[in-house]
Amino acid sequence: MSGMTEVLKTHVLVVGGGPGGYVAAIRAGQLGLDTILVEGDTLGGTCLIRGCIPSKALIHAAEKFAGMAKANGDKGSLGIRLSAPPAIDLAETVRWKDGITAKLNGGVAALLKKAKVKTVAGWAKFSDAKTCSVETKDGPVTITAEHVILAQGSVPVELPILPFGGNVISSTEALSLDSVPKRLVVIGAGYIGLELGSAFRKLGSDVTVIEALDRILPLYDEQLSTPVRHSLEKAGVTMHLQASALGLDASGAVRAKDKDGKEFTVPADKVLVTVGRKPRTEGWGLEAMAVDMDGRFVKVDDQCRTSMRNVWAIGDLVGEPMLAHKASAQGEMVAEIIAGHRRHFTPAGIPAVCFTDPEIVSIGLSPAEAEAQGIEIVTGQFPYMANGRALTLEAEKEGGFVRVVARKIDHRIVGIQAVGSHVSELSGEFSLALEMGAVLEDLAGTIHAHPTLSEAFHEGALKALGHAIHI
Numbered sequence: 001m002s003g004m005t006e007v008l009k010t011h012v013l014v015v016g017g018g019p020g021g022y023v024a025a026i027r028a029g030q031l032g033l034d035t036i037l038v039e040g041d042t043l044g045g046t047c048l049i050r051g052c053i054p055s056k057a058l059i060h061a062a063e064k065f066a067g068m069a070k071a072n073g074d075k076g077s078l079g080i081r082l083s084a085p086p087a088i089d090l091a092e093t094v095r096w097k098d099g100i101t102a103k104l105n106g107g108v109a110a111l112l113k114k115a116k117v118k119t120v121a122g123w124a125k126f127s128d129a130k131t132c133s134v135e136t137k138d139g140p141v142t143i144t145a146e147h148v149i150l151a152q153g154s155v156p157v158e159l160p161i162l163p164f165g166g167n168v169i170s171s172t173e174a175l176s177l178d179s180v181p182k183r184l185v186v187i188g189a190g191y192i193g194l195e196l197g198s199a200f201r202k203l204g205s206d207v208t209v210i211e212a213l214d215r216i217l218p219l220y221d222e223q224l225s226t227p228v229r230h231s232l233e234k235a236g237v238t239m240h241l242q243a244s245a246l247g248l249d250a251s252g253a254v255r256a257k258d259k260d261g262k263e264f265t266v267p268a269d270k271v272l273v274t275v276g277r278k279p280r281t282e283g284w285g286l287e288a289m290a291v292d293m294d295g296r297f298v299k300v301d302d303q304c305r306t307s308m309r310n311v312w313a314i315g316d317l318v319g320e321p322m323l324a325h326k327a328s329a330q331g332e333m334v335a336e337i338i339a340g341h342r343r344h345f346t347p348a349g350i351p352a353v354c355f356t357d358p359e360i361v362s363i364g365l366s367p368a369e370a371e372a373q374g375i376e377i378v379t380g381q382f383p384y385m386a387n388g389r390a391l392t393l394e395a396e397k398e399g400g401f402v403r404v405v406a407r408k409i410d411h412r413i414v415g416i417q418a419v420g421s422h423v424s425e426l427s428g429e430f431s432l433a434l435e436m437g438a439v440l441e442d443l444a445g446t447i448h449a450h451p452t453l454s455e456a457f458h459e460g461a462l463k464a465l466g467h468a469i470h471i
């Protein structure tokens with residue numbers, strides 16, 4: 001075999017095995033399309049291997065650890081006492097996390113096989129829009145396809161003044177550390193930096209956040225981000241807003257300047273740079289494909305068609321929001337369009353969840369966004385403080401709430417936002433309400449189980465109608 005180039009022809013070629021690509025390939029396989037998936041690293045992509053899943057695993061471990069640390073001598077806790085502080089072996093935690101990602105990776109491989117998708121392990125490089133070559137461990141393979149789905153995803157943005165390497169790490173390395181850094185400096189207060197920063201704070205790191213803007217989580221409205229800021233402050237995270245990192249000094253401390261241009265340094269054992277992610281558009285022959293770009297992203301229409309016939313692109317490669325569920329939804333749609341279904345990517349909303357403590361969910365329009373579009377609205381906001389289940393979960397202390405935004409004229413729901421412990425688990429109901437075009441009366445007329453946090457959603461709708469019961 002070696003020396004010889006294997007030539008494969010297929011109906012659908014998917015490049016990238018993240019939540020965009022692997023879902024597209026499984027769906028194409030289910031629809032009976034002859035499909036090949038090429039993945040250069042690990043099936044599962046950023047999301048399953050070094051993103052969503054491992055970060056949530058670390059957050060869960062940190063939460064457990066913090067709960068135990070609190071029980072060590074704290075009179076204010078639930079009557080649970082530990083007589084010694086808990087200890088953490090982060091290397092073991094990381095092995096547990098790696099076990100989860102390995103399980104998911106194996107699961108994706110099995111699902112692809114079941115859908116009769118052929119997988120090729122190696123990095124695809126395109127020579128023209130429909131042909132790529134892959135160096136596999138068994139030798140070179142050339143693949144030609146009638147349809148190509150690009151799903152190469154994204155990579156962390158590097159700061160030229162703080163290039164990755166040594167103690168300067170991206171989220172990928174932060175999820176595989178073998179010990180808890182004593183002093184962690186996080187550059188960038190978006191959701192990835194704050195999710196990881198709060199987890200390490202709970203595990204005992206001294207955490208300092210440096211953010212150029214004047215507030216954390218700039219993609220969420222301030223009412224949602226404020227409880228997170230308070231909880232970070234309460235946990236002892238130092239925050240420098242309107243400050244920018246300048247580099248490292250000789251001792252490895254981060255040099256930065258504040259809004260007045262005054263320089264300061266923050267000692268650091270690890271510097272986690274989370275200033276965003278960028279589409280992976282280099283190194284695989286995009287330039288040979290002659291597809292149009294939209295800024296740094298590959299340009300697509302509402303069916304994820306690129307400017308080149310039968311070349312499709314999905315997920316982080318094509319734009320915001322760079323979220324796993326958006327990538328998957330696009331992947332599923334493209335497979336169906338190739339199979340002849342009529343589909344368009346026009347969701348009523350794409351939920352965004354921030355797994356900080358407390359968590360944030362936002363879908364559809366915030367009150368300010370609705371008003372900016374000239375929509376007359378009514379809103380109903382219901383506090384966790386008045387929800388029994390939140391009290392039993394100690395979740396009310398952070399000032400959590402659920403807010404429903406509806407059109408005044410017909411009560412059609414246009415947006416839902418929430419902040420509080422476990423609100424991520426309410427996001428499915430929020431999405432369903434928005435996607436099905438629910439009106440406030442639909443929510444009001446739906447019996448929500450007691451005692452659950454979802455009652456706060458029900459009450460939010462009642463409040464917007466002017467007759468909340470528990471407030």
Ligand SMILES: Cc1cc2nc3c(=O)[nH]c(=O)nc-3n(C[C@H](O)[C@H](O)[C@H](O)COP(=O)(O)OP(=O)(O)OC[C@H]3O[C@@H](n4cnc5c(N)ncnc54)[C@H](O)[C@@H]3O)c2cc1C
Pocket residue numbers: 015016017018019020021038039040041042043044045046047048050051052053055122123124125151152153154171172192280283284314315316317322323324325327353355
């Ligand atoms: C720390 C962190 C936490 C996150 N948390 C969340 C979250 O909670 N919720 C959420 O929705 N999103 C989250 N995300 C974002 C989410 O991971 C991405 O939006 C999602 O993975 C995008 O999917 P994708 O399929 O477009 O690309 P990716 O998941 O990036 O997959 C692309 C794949 O393509 C492969 N590839 C690239 N080029 C080639 C080539 N030439 N040949 C072969 N293979 C190639 C790569 O190896 C990779 O496996 C998080 C990201 C990070 C980093």
